[in-house]
Amino acid sequence: MASLEVSGLTKSFGATHVLHGIDLAVEDGEMIVIVGASGCGKSTLLRIVAGLETASSGSIRIAGREVAALEPAERDIAMVFQNYALYPHMTVEQNMAYGLKIRGLPKPEIARRVAEAAGLLGIEPLLTRRPRQLSGGQRQRVAMGRAIVREPKLFLFDEPLSNLDAKLRVQMRAEIRRLQRRLGVTSLFVTHDQTEAMTLGDRLVVMHAGHAAQIATPMEIWARPADTYVAGFIGSPAMNFLEGTLAEGGQAVALKAGPVLRFADGPRAGGEGMPVTIGIRPEHVEVAEGGIALPLDLVEPLGSETVLHGRLPGGEALVVKLGGPAPDAGSLPVAFPAPALHVFDGATGKRLDP
Amino acid sequence: MRRTWPHLWLLLGVLVFATPIYITLIGSTHDASTIGRGDVPLLPGPHTVENYTAAWVSGGSGRFTVTPASRMLLNSTIMALCIAVGKIVISLLSAYAVVFFRFPGRMIAFWTIFMTLMLPVEVRIIPTYQVIVSLDLFNSMAGLTIPLIASATATLLFRQFFLTIPEEYVEAAKMDGAGPMRFFRDILLPLSVTNIAALFVILFIYGWNQYLWPLLVVNDRSLETIVVGLAKMIGTGDAQNEWNVIMAMAVLALLPPVAVVIFMQRWFLKGLTETEK
Numbered sequence A: 001m002a003s004l005e006v007s008g009l010t011k012s013f014g015a016t017h018v019l020h021g022i023d024l025a026v027e028d029g030e031m032i033v034i035v036g037a038s039g040c041g042k043s044t045l046l047r048i049v050a051g052l053e054t055a056s057s058g059s060i061r062i063a064g065r066e067v068a069a070l071e072p073a074e075r076d077i078a079m080v081f082q083n084y085a086l087y088p089h090m091t092v093e094q095n096m097a098y099g100l101k102i103r104g105l106p107k108p109e110i111a112r113r114v115a116e117a118a119g120l121l122g123i124e125p126l127l128t129r130r131p132r133q134l135s136g137g138q139r140q141r142v143a144m145g146r147a148i149v150r151e152p153k154l155f156l157f158d159e160p161l162s163n164l165d166a167k168l169r170v171q172m173r174a175e176i177r178r179l180q181r182r183l184g185v186t187s188l189f190v191t192h193d194q195t196e197a198m199t200l201g202d203r204l205v206v207m208h209a210g211h212a213a214q215i216a217t218p219m220e221i222w223a224r225p226a227d228t229y230v231a232g233f234i235g236s237p238a239m240n241f242l243e244g245t246l247a248e249g250g251q252a253v254a255l256k257a258g259p260v261l262r263f264a265d266g267p268r269a270g271g272e273g274m275p276v277t278i279g280i281r282p283e284h285v286e287v288a289e290g291g292i293a294l295p296l297d298l299v300e301p302l303g304s305e306t307v308l309h310g311r312l313p314g315g316e317a318l319v320v321k322l323g324g325p326a327p328d329a330g331s332l333p334v335a336f337p338a339p340a341l342h343v344f345d346g347a348t349g350k351r352l353d354p
Numbered sequence B: 001m002r003r004t005w006p007h008l009w010l011l012l013g014v015l016v017f018a019t020p021i022y023i024t025l026i027g028s029t030h031d032a033s034t035i036g037r038g039d040v041p042l043l044p045g046p047h048t049v050e051n052y053t054a055a056w057v058s059g060g061s062g063r064f065t066v067t068p069a070s071r072m073l074l075n076s077t078i079m080a081l082c083i084a085v086g087k088i089v090i091s092l093l094s095a096y097a098v099v100f101f102r103f104p105g106r107m108i109a110f111w112t113i114f115m116t117l118m119l120p121v122e123v124r125i126i127p128t129y130q131v132i133v134s135l136d137l138f139n140s141m142a143g144l145t146i147p148l149i150a151s152a153t154a155t156l157l158f159r160q161f162f163l164t165i166p167e168e169y170v171e172a173a174k175m176d177g178a179g180p181m182r183f184f185r186d187i188l189l190p191l192s193v194t195n196i197a198a199l200f201v202i203l204f205i206y207g208w209n210q211y212l213w214p215l216l217v218v219n220d221r222s223l224e225t226i227v228v229g230l231a232k233m234i235g236t237g238d239a240q241n242e243w244n245v246i247m248a249m250a251v252l253a254l255l256p257p258v259a260v261v262i263f264m265q266r267w268f269l270k271g272l273t274e275t276e277k
Helices: A042-050 A092-103 A107-121 A136-148 A166-183 A194-200 A218-223 A228-233 B004-027 B032-036 B048-057 B069-100 B106-118 B125-134 B141-149 B152-163 B167-176 B180-208 B212-217 B226-233 B243-273
Strands: A004-013 A016-026 A031-035 A057-062 A077-080 A154-158 A186-191 A203-208 A211-216 A240-247 A252-255 A260-262 A275-280 A286-301 A306-311 A317-322 A331-335 A342-345
Touching (some): A016 A042, A031 A194, A042 A077, A042 A186, A077 B167, A092 A136, A092 B167, A107 A136, A136 A166, A166 A194, A186 A194, A194 A218, A203 A218, A211 A228, A228 A240, A286 A317, A306 A331, A317 A331, B032 B243, B048 B069, B069 B106, B069 B141, B069 B152, B069 B180, B069 B243, B125 B212, B141 B212, B180 B243, B212 B226
Parallel strands (some): A154 A186
Antiparallel strands (some): A004 A016, A240 A275, A252 A260, A286 A306, A286 A331
């Protein structure tokens, strides 16, 4: 158990810059989820922390010790791979014990740790089997077991749930979270799935094009996204973005779609007529008499809720999520409640706060 | 009825392949004069024991000196084993280096190995002979086997197999703290077992059947291999060929490769058809 500090980390492959200076401080026992679309550099970041890639510059400290120059095995970490990477010719027990054997731990100690981890994960009956005789979920557990027996300072997860079917993924997700809390091991978890990120992490790192776009708790990221990328990435269905310009001395926005909305929380800095992007989550759009007419072109009933797609006057797409069955109409009057608005700079996409 | 023709074809194939072996087997059970008359007997004769004893102990009835089969079989076995094992060890290591390590000249090394495929033993036999003589390895088991060990085919085969091994195993082994040799021994070798077995069968037979090189590099009778010895027994000119003993010797020469194939068959087929993953 230990803290992790990454500072000024960059990585280039030739002329391609993959990471542009990542700073991240992970506290003891914290579970950090690194989330982003493919190619954003999240796996590279994890692999650099693991020691499987070397950084171009920057430092990595685990429990206060600089590890950038150390071999992966010397960093006192354990990693769970996407395809589990269980050695096919070894039994589950041998797979779990292999790293300990190399470290030269005494046999009784190895046996104790393997038995303990197997008990924790409920895989005792599988110990004598080989990986190919196991189901996806069981392999996943064994891969976890192999990480646990090392009693590392840091757990690294490289999209470990992406090879499981949807139902099992939800189940394993909860299991990983429970296990991590119980063991209290500092963890980095890489995923491209925002639901996984929201449910697993104490804090999230949303990566975008080699930058950490935002580092915050899941709820904070959801409630106060730092820019339009984060806002659109986290939340499902994705946030609606509407173009507009500042009006009334920064007190309100004049939407391209027509109405002028007053901000609930005060004026934004910036001149009259400055272009801004207004974000509003589909679940915050209200259906109200006297609202803007939204002609619907697609209705997706999901049982407990309904997702409606339409186009505002002016051509901008709008998605609305209603907590109930679909209204039986071709058009819907919608309103945008002031407290639910997110204001972003129209040019840079950065969040504008009062 | 639809099955009749395929069966007839198969039967024909079996006949074509098996008849010479059958005639050899039958020939080894008759005395020299029966075959010497030009008859081709199709039923076993009464001289089995004495023919095989002659072949095993003295290599003939003594009218001219021939190395006994016992000696030659031993030489052939040692030679074939050295070639097969040596080739596998060298190819495993060179393929390991080429696939898993990044070092300057890696691709040059690979292509150099690859290019030797274009030069069969016969083409480079004179310079090889010169080298072996200069190294004072003429008339020795080392001289017999070393030039045949370097092998591009096996290196290529292992390279292709190693390329199919997921990168994640290497990374997992790194996380586990396994160094390069440890990874080779604990993970790569066990995964390659079926390939090694398949290659062993092919290489053992390749080594066993070597003719030209042993003929050139060995003239000491005590190092003679069975394939060369067998050829030397035929057509010495002034004496009549002892066909009965020659055939017994030929049957004896067949046995070790057959044994290897039968013994390794299970692994062999596995290695050619599936990979453990």
